[in-house]
Amino acid sequence: MAEAAPGRPASRTAVLVAQARAVADGRIAPDRFADPVAVRLLDDTERADVERARDDSPPPGWRQRMAYELLRATAEQMAVRTVTVDDAIRAAATPQVVILGAGLDDRAWRLEELAGVTVVEVDHPASQADKRRRVEGLEPVSAPRYAAVDLATSPLGPALATVGFDETLPTTWVWEGVVMYLAPPAVESTVGQVAALSAPGSRLIVNYASPSWVTLLGRLVFVRLARLTGGETPFADEPNRSAWKPEGMGRLLTRHGFRVDTDDDLAATAQSVGVEIQHRARLRPFRIVVARR
Template sequence: MSEGAGGADGVAGGVGLTALLVAAARAIETHRHDSLARDVFAEHFVLAAPACAGWPVRIQQVPDGDANPLWGRFARYFGLRTRVLDDFLLRSVHADARQVVLLGAGLDSRAFRLDWPADCVIFEVDRAGVLAFKHEVLDGLSAAPKAARVPVPIDLRADWAEALTIAGFDPAAPSVWLAEGLLFYLPGTTETHLIDTVDRLSTGGSALAFEVKLDKDLLEYRDSPLYTSTTQQIGIDLLDLFNRESRPDSAGNLTGRGWSTSVRTPFEFTRHHGRGPLPEENDALAGNRWVFANKPRP
């Protein structure tokens, strides 16, 4: 593994390590008998990274199984999120969009595992080290994307819009954007700039999905089993990684710009699919919302 792939710019620590957490969750979901989403590449990311040696990739490897707050309930949340956002992206590309932009793509393998229309282009925007680690693993598996795939190695705090257009993105064509598990790590001003930029680069017929946390005080749930188990079992303190300043109303911002928006709780999709987390006491997922937005044609 190259130094960049595993170092500070990669997946060895900080927010980069959360990409491995989500990959482990997707691996566990993949091997469930009632799987909501299948990602055959996910376990290979986990097994390739020394930072997560010993992490499970199947629920059978967890002594207390689904009773484990991290590898049971939290992992099932990520499995549900994967399925819901998979469905959103595929609906969007079978409607108007032919460009897919994954912001903070991390170890997302959708370019390799979903059945895209033949003329789709998938742009993956993330730091160079994260993308390098992903490339090494997928190249080692001789994995082939199911659509044209364009990595855009850049930090989202830099001028990613210019890098994206240089890479071939066409603002005049409908696109579908995804910011999955991203915005709550960013300062509020960076989130606002990102949403503004997506709006500026999106023509009518475009769509966007993103995840936010609406908690008034994240520390209210600091003793939640999801947070404490993640810290104790794998050393990831999510509350230390989350940006805890006041969050912008990005859904309202888009509505004000003419987008049609829908703000949903994950629990709605749990009830729809019959699988996934439901509300509980002292719940770190209480403030999580999934936002879906469409920009109408003129």
């Protein structure tokens, strides 16, 4: 069994978004979204939170009520985000898929289209060790290769080379729910490295946050309330470090030789992919850009 790396703890936001996908499974847009694997990655207490959030009656007490509301709102976001990224992956098959900041991403266990595709999961060492513990015993569609990399401090290329990544082949890069946790220099450096490792025909799918008072205030209020009620917040060790206007993200990508195909906010995307949502304003700051080399 993989041990958690010392130092920085495994990502809690990775658990939050996996819980949210488990909450959404079968409840939100069941004709478009399904993630039956997510719940299998959770520990008992995490699964109990999911069961409460799947119930339409809120639980009593502040602490549980906060976890309930956070999970239900995040579930909407995850349903839209997952459908959009899945569709973008399916839209152009490539022989390699690299998932950056993979967390508890379960596409290698869930997407039949990945059969025969080389899947590489890159994550911070502590989060990756935690993920590897959680997937033990699950049968993948394509067994992922694991490259432990801190994107803020370590180069990507050598770590990918050790797991057999082939930079002469086109790659689909998935960078979902991670950019906000990296400072701008780390984002710039990662895009530069991804560009250098991208053969013609490669695509980069990036989910990022644009600057938003709604997100900022929501996060502050949530963290403060969690402290007051003695609850936990998944954001405590993972502060937001960057937000990008679409123009800034577009400039960054083109600077490194990518051409942007689409860049849409999740509220608009919800409509086009057919996912009905209630928290439109909450989704608007979050965007997904698809670019190619």
